[in-house]
Amino acid sequence: MKLNKKVLALIVLGGLSVSGNSMAAGTASALDLANTCAGCHGIDGNSTGPAIPSIAEMSTEYFKEAMLDYKNPEGRLNTVMSRIAKGYSEEEINLMAGYFAKQKMVRQEQKFDATQAKAGAKLHKKYCEKCHEDGGRSAEDDAGILAGQWTTYLEYTMADYVDGHREMTKKMKKKVKKLLKADPKGMEKVIEYYGSQK
Ligand code: HEC
Ligand code: HEC
Numbered sequence: 001m002k003l004n005k006k007v008l009a010l011i012v013l014g015g016l017s018v019s020g021n022s023m024a025a026g027t028a029s030a031l032d033l034a035n036t037c038a039g040c041h042g043i044d045g046n047s048t049g050p051a052i053p054s055i056a057e058m059s060t061e062y063f064k065e066a067m068l069d070y071k072n073p074e075g076r077l078n079t080v081m082s083r084i085a086k087g088y089s090e091e092e093i094n095l096m097a098g099y100f101a102k103q104k105m106v107r108q109e110q111k112f113d114a115t116q117a118k119a120g121a122k123l124h125k126k127y128c129e130k131c132h133e134d135g136g137r138s139a140e141d142d143a144g145i146l147a148g149q150w151t152t153y154l155e156y157t158m159a160d161y162v163d164g165h166r167e168m169t170k171k172m173k174k175k176v177k178k179l180l181k182a183d184p185k186g187m188e189k190v191i192e193y194y195g196s197q198k
Contacts (some may be wrong), residue, residue, distance in 0.1 A: 002130045006075055014098065028092070028095075029095075030095040030096060030098060030099035031099065032100070033088070033092055033095055033096050034096055034099045034100065037055075037084075037096070039121040040052050040080075041053075042054070042056075043054050044056055044103045044104070044106075045057070045058070045100045045103040045105075046103075046105065046106040046108075046157050047150065049150075050072050050108075050110075050150040050151070050152035050153065051150070051153055051156065052147075052150070052152060052153065053149060053153045053157075054105060054106070054108070054148075054149060054150065055097075056100060056103035056105045056106065057066065057100070057103060057105035057128065057139045057145060058097075058100055058101060058105075058139060058144065058145060059101060059103060059139050059140055059141060060094070060097040060098060060101045060144065061141065061142045062141070062142050062143065062144050063093075063096070063097040063100060063101065064093055064094065064097050065142060066144075067085050067088065067093045067096075067097075068085075068090075068093070070082045070084070070085035070086075071085045071086055071168060074166075076166050077165065079164075084161050086088075092143025101139075105139070105145055105148060106148070107147065107198050108148060108149075108150055108195075109152055110150070110195040111195075112151075112195045113192055114196070116188065116189045116192040116193075117189070117192040117193045117195070117196035118193075119189045119193075120186075120188075120189035120190040120192050120193030120194075120196075121135070121193045122173070123179060123182075123183065123189055123190050123193075124136065124190050124193055124194075126179075127175045127176070127178060127179040127186075127190075128146075128175065128190065130175075131143045131171070131172065132146050134146075134147075135147050135193075135197060136193075136194050136197070146194045147194050147197040148194070148195075148197050148198070149193075149194060149195075151191050151192070151194065151195035154191045154194060154195075155191060158176075158187055158191070161176070162176070162187075
């Protein structure tokens with residue numbers, strides 16, 4: 001990664017914002033821990049490529065659940081993240097959760113089809129908004145941020161959900177089923193909508 005001015009500024013800011021949280025001497029700070037994720041998720045949690053999700057601004061609740069789920073051999077399986085998550089204690093995960101929740105999500109500049117995105121907005125409202133509030137922008141709660149997330153990652157994730165590689169909550173599963181029944185191309189449209197958001 002090129003260490004340009006912006007990144008340096010972020011490191012300094014990040015260091016300041018987490019210094020109050022650092023644990024006893026000898027324990028890695030939140031920033032030290034987050035540094036090991038930077039190659040893929042960016043130092044500020046905004047990922048560097050479309051197949052890797054941005055994790056900036058994510059609620060601590062969602063972040064912790066995701067990491068614990070990766071650690072669980074019967075949980076969310078991913079070759080990269082399942083291996084990485086195993087290396088961290090719950091305490092370290094909590095520290096990183098606090099660090100990334102404080103970063104700002106950068107909604108990526110992505111190509112999208114305006115007609116599809118418009119149709120997707122309507123479908124989102126009907127089937128997804130209840131839990132993914134504010135058009136999927138809401139970082140509160142346990143549902144993750146969808147608006148401005150990389151659409152390639154969202155496509156992979158939805159495929160994982162639908163084929164059972166990642167478990168959906170019962171209620172979301174019901175809505176996804178309904179969406180696909182109403183419009184077999186509905187998922188693509190909803191994803192275009194998330195990708196269109198600035
Ligand atoms: C080699 C690249 C790589 C590194 C290093 C890496 N990740 Fe990931 N991360 C990924 C990929 C790829 C995914 C998507 C996996 C999936 O589909 O479940 C992911 C997913 C995640 C998610 C779930 C995001 C979501 O929207 O559900 C979290 C949280 C996460 N990573 C945290 C971390 C943390 C914390 C670190 C550092 C300790 C880290 N990652 C290091 C590649 C990486
Ligand atoms: C009843 C609540 C609920 C509804 C309705 C719902 N979701 Fe979810 N969604 C969740 C929760 C909770 C999670 C996080 C849990 C998990 O790890 O799977 C989630 C996670 C996701 C994720 C993964 C985010 C990430 O960063 O990896 C995607 C994508 C998603 N939902 C899309 C949708 C779409 C599209 C719809 C509408 C068709 C929808 N959801 C409807 C509750 C809901």
